[in-house]
Amino acid sequence: MPKTARAVRSAPERLHLAADVLVLGGGPSAAWAAVAAAENGATVVLADKGYLGTSGATAPSNTGTWCVPPGDNRHAVVERRWQRTGELADQRWMLRCVDTAYRNLLQLSEWGYPFPSEDDGRLYIANLRGPDYMRFMRRRVLLAGVTVLDHHPALELLSDGDAIVGAAGVGRQVERDWRVDARAVVLATGGCAFRERILGSTGLTGDGYLMAAEAGASLSGMEFTGKYTLAPHGSSLNKGLPFRWASFHREDGSPILGPTGEPLRNGIGDREEEVARALIEGPVYARLDQAEPALQGWLRQGQPNCFVPYDRAGIDPFNDLFRITLRAEGTVRGTGGIDIVSDDCATGVPGLYAAGDAASREIMTGAVSGGGAVNSSWALASGWWAGKGASTHARRRGGKAFRSEVQPLGQAGLRPAASPRADVSAGEVIEAVRNEVTPLDKNFFRSDTGLEKSGERLETLWRDVRDHLQGEGLERIRTREAASIAAAGRWSIAAARYRNESRGMHRRTDLPGKNPAFAHRLVITGVDDFRIAGAPERLAELAS
Amino acid sequence: MIEIVSATRCVECDICVKVCPANVFDATGGVPVVARQEDCQTCFLCEIYCPTDALYVAEVAEGPTGISEAEVEARHLFGGYARALGWRRGKAGGSQFDPTHRIRVAQ
Known part of the structure; x- marks a missing residue:
C-alpha cells in the first residue's frame, strides 16, 4: 500500500x-x-x-x-x-x-x-x-x-x-x-x-x-513570448496543424504571398510571419484547400477538436473561406x-x-x-x-x-505594500497587461521604442499592483492571478528590451538579425526590484 | 463558451461541476447552473465528461452566441465532440483509432 x-x-x-x-x-x-x-x-x-x-x-x-x-x-x-x-x-x-x-x-x-x-x-x-x-x-x-x-x-x-x-x-x-x-x-x-x-x-x-x-x-x-498560433476567428482553437494545408486571403480576395512571391500554402512555422503582417493590416481569411481528400479524413478524425468550431458555425473549412486570427500564447x-x-x-x-x-x-x-x-x-x-x-x-x-x-511568502495581490485601493481591480490589471503583451504590432513585431513605452506602462501598473491590489476570501485567487500576469508581462517586456537583436520568436524590427554578443540566455532575478543578467555559462552538470 | 445545460437531458450528477478546469458551474441540488460563464476557456471537455450529452459549448470563445437548446437539438450538436473522439456516456474511448500519425507523415 x-x-x-x-x-x-x-x-x-x-x-x-x-x-x-x-x-x-x-x-x-x-x-x-x-x-x-x-x-x-x-x-x-x-x-x-x-x-x-x-x-x-x-x-x-x-x-x-x-x-x-x-x-x-x-x-x-x-x-x-x-x-x-x-x-x-x-x-x-x-x-x-x-x-x-x-x-x-x-x-x-x-x-x-x-x-x-x-x-x-x-x-x-x-x-x-x-x-x-x-x-x-x-x-x-x-x-x-x-x-x-x-x-x-x-x-x-x-x-x-x-x-x-x-x-x-x-x-x-x-x-x-x-x-x-x-x-x-x-x-x-x-x-x-x-x-x-x-x-x-x-x-x-x-x-x-x-x-x-x-x-x-x-x-x-x-x-x-512572441509565439502566436492560427485559429478560426473568435475561437479558442490555437492548433496550427490544419493550417499546414491552407491558402490565405485578404478581405478583397487577394492571396497572401509567401517570401518567394508565391501564394502562401502553408501557414505554420516561420510562415506565421506573413500572416501576422497581413492581420495587422486587416482581416484575413483561410481555406484548408491544400488538403487531399484522404488527409481531410485523417485531419477530421485525428484532430476532432479543430473541427468543432467549423461544424458548429456551419462552415466547410476545406471549401469555404473563413476568417482567422493569430492567438497569443505567452x-x-x-x-x-x-x-x-x-x-x-x-x-x-x-x-x-x-x-x-x-x-x-x-x-x-x-x-x-x-x-x-x-x-x-x-x-x-x-x-x-x-x-x-x-x-x-x-x-x-x-x-x-x-x-x-x-x-x-506571498506579496503582490495578497499583502499589498501600502493600503488596498478598490479602484485597482484584477480585471483592469489583466486588461492593461494584455494591451502590451498580446497585440501583434507590439509583441509579434517588436521595437525598442514600442518596448520602452510598454515597459513604462507596466512599471506604473506594477507599482499599483504591488501597493494596492488585494482581495478577500475567494477574490484572492483573482488578485493573485492578476499580480502573476502583471509580473510575467513586466519581466517579458524588460527582457525583450534587453535583448538587442532578433532571435527566434523575438523579432525586433529595429534590430533584424542575430547579434553574437547575445548568444546566451537571459536570467531574471527578483520581483519588485529585479535584475537581468546574461548566463553564458553551461548549467551545472550535477545535482546540487 | 458554455451556453446550455439541458434540463431535459441532465441527470444532476454534478460531474461537470467537478471536472470543469475553469470552475464555471455551480451545483444547486438540481440541474447545475453556469455561474461564471466569462471564465469558460471553450475547451469542450465538460461536454465529453457529461454522461448524457446535456452540455453545449458554442464555438465563440469571446462571448455567448445566444444559440437555443432547440437549435442545438435540431442540428444534432449535443455530444458532437464526444462522438468525434469516440467517448461515450462520459467514458473515454477511441484514442487507439487516432490517425494523427498519418497526418505527421504527410506533414
Missing part, C-alpha cells in the same frame, strides 16, 4: 495536511512529478487550481511528443533540432530529455494507455490524445496513493527560513483555506497565457513564476519560465523544484517554440526528474524541516 498524506489538524474552516512532497498543478508534468515522488517512497499531495485530468494546455489538445528512440542516431536528431533553437538550447539537456520521455512513453504503454497502431501493427507512441492521456494520468496518480486536491489553487509558498516547506491556498468550491506542510514543493503550474482565450488558458496565469520569484528563484527566456508555447539549475529540476531555492511549462524550456528549445512536441516530452521528463528530486530532498531533510517558524 502506498503511504498517504496525513491530516495535521482538522477544522471545518481550514484544511491542514502534511506530506513529504507537495505538487502544485494539474497538467502532465504535475501528474508525472506526483507519480515519480510516490514511486520514490514519498507521501504526496497534489493541489491544482482546476481538475487533474482537464487542467492545463494538454488536456484539451492532441499533442505530438518529441519521440526519439534509443540508439546512436539520437545525437544526430538532437544536433539537427539544436540548429533550429537559435543556439540557446543545451544538447545535453535535449538528449537526457528525449531519453527520459521515451522511457515514460513506454511506461504509458505498459500501463495500458490505448495508443494507436501503425500499419505494421506496432504501437505508435509518439502522439498523446489530450483528454484520454490526462484522464489516464489522473488514474495513475490516484493509484500511486497521491492525495489529490482539485479546485485548490495555491496562493503562496511557505518557508522556514532555510527552505520551502509547503504552500497555502484556498479551496474554491469548498470556500475553505488550505495549507500543506511539505519537505519539498514542485511547481508544475504551467505557463502564462496572459488570459488569451486559448485552450487551457483560464488556469495558466503564471502563478508559479511569481511564487518562485518571491522565494528567490530566477527566471529565464521570458523575452520569448510562455505556454513560448519558452520562458523558472530557471532550472540542476539535473533534478531544482530551482536553486532549497526545497523548490519546477517542471513542465512552469520551468524555462530555453535549455530544450532556445529561442523557438517547443510547440506541442518538445514541450510535451519536456513535461514527461521534467515532471519525472522534479518528482524524484523533490522526494530525495524531502528524505534528506527529514526532521530538519519545520524546526523554525514558518513564514508565508
Whole structure:
C-alpha cells in the first residue's frame, strides 16, 4: 500500500495536511512529478487550481511528443533540432530529455494507455490524445496513493527560513483555506497565457513564476513570448496543424504571398510571419484547400477538436473561406519560465523544484517554440526528474524541516505594500497587461521604442499592483492571478528590451538579425526590484 | 463558451461541476447552473465528461452566441465532440483509432 498524506489538524474552516512532497498543478508534468515522488517512497499531495485530468494546455489538445528512440542516431536528431533553437538550447539537456520521455512513453504503454497502431501493427507512441492521456494520468496518480486536491489553487509558498516547506491556498468550491506542510514543493503550474482565450488558458496565469520569484528563484527566456498560433476567428482553437494545408486571403480576395512571391500554402512555422503582417493590416481569411481528400479524413478524425468550431458555425473549412486570427500564447508555447539549475529540476531555492511549462524550456528549445512536441516530452521528463528530486530532498531533510517558524511568502495581490485601493481591480490589471503583451504590432513585431513605452506602462501598473491590489476570501485567487500576469508581462517586456537583436520568436524590427554578443540566455532575478543578467555559462552538470 | 445545460437531458450528477478546469458551474441540488460563464476557456471537455450529452459549448470563445437548446437539438450538436473522439456516456474511448500519425507523415 502506498503511504498517504496525513491530516495535521482538522477544522471545518481550514484544511491542514502534511506530506513529504507537495505538487502544485494539474497538467502532465504535475501528474508525472506526483507519480515519480510516490514511486520514490514519498507521501504526496497534489493541489491544482482546476481538475487533474482537464487542467492545463494538454488536456484539451492532441499533442505530438518529441519521440526519439534509443540508439546512436539520437545525437544526430538532437544536433539537427539544436540548429533550429537559435543556439540557446543545451544538447545535453535535449538528449537526457528525449531519453527520459521515451522511457515514460513506454511506461504509458505498459500501463495500458490505448495508443494507436501503425500499419505494421506496432504501437505508435509518439502522439498523446489530450483528454484520454490526462484522464489516464489522473488514474495513475490516484493509484500511486497521491492525495489529490482539485479546485485548490495555491496562493503562496511557505518557508522556514532555510527552505520551502509547503504552500497555502484556498479551496474554491469548498470556500475553505488550505495549507500543506511539505519537505519539498514542485511547481508544475504551467505557463502564462496572459488570459488569451486559448485552450487551457483560464488556469495558466503564471502563478508559479511569481511564487518562485518571491522565494528567490530566477527566471529565464521570458523575452520569448512572441509565439502566436492560427485559429478560426473568435475561437479558442490555437492548433496550427490544419493550417499546414491552407491558402490565405485578404478581405478583397487577394492571396497572401509567401517570401518567394508565391501564394502562401502553408501557414505554420516561420510562415506565421506573413500572416501576422497581413492581420495587422486587416482581416484575413483561410481555406484548408491544400488538403487531399484522404488527409481531410485523417485531419477530421485525428484532430476532432479543430473541427468543432467549423461544424458548429456551419462552415466547410476545406471549401469555404473563413476568417482567422493569430492567438497569443505567452510562455505556454513560448519558452520562458523558472530557471532550472540542476539535473533534478531544482530551482536553486532549497526545497523548490519546477517542471513542465512552469520551468524555462530555453535549455530544450532556445529561442523557438517547443510547440506541442518538445514541450510535451519536456513535461514527461521534467515532471519525472522534479518528482524524484523533490522526494530525495524531502528524505534528506527529514526532521530538519519545520524546526523554525514558518513564514508565508506571498506579496503582490495578497499583502499589498501600502493600503488596498478598490479602484485597482484584477480585471483592469489583466486588461492593461494584455494591451502590451498580446497585440501583434507590439509583441509579434517588436521595437525598442514600442518596448520602452510598454515597459513604462507596466512599471506604473506594477507599482499599483504591488501597493494596492488585494482581495478577500475567494477574490484572492483573482488578485493573485492578476499580480502573476502583471509580473510575467513586466519581466517579458524588460527582457525583450534587453535583448538587442532578433532571435527566434523575438523579432525586433529595429534590430533584424542575430547579434553574437547575445548568444546566451537571459536570467531574471527578483520581483519588485529585479535584475537581468546574461548566463553564458553551461548549467551545472550535477545535482546540487 | 458554455451556453446550455439541458434540463431535459441532465441527470444532476454534478460531474461537470467537478471536472470543469475553469470552475464555471455551480451545483444547486438540481440541474447545475453556469455561474461564471466569462471564465469558460471553450475547451469542450465538460461536454465529453457529461454522461448524457446535456452540455453545449458554442464555438465563440469571446462571448455567448445566444444559440437555443432547440437549435442545438435540431442540428444534432449535443455530444458532437464526444462522438468525434469516440467517448461515450462520459467514458473515454477511441484514442487507439487516432490517425494523427498519418497526418505527421504527410506533414
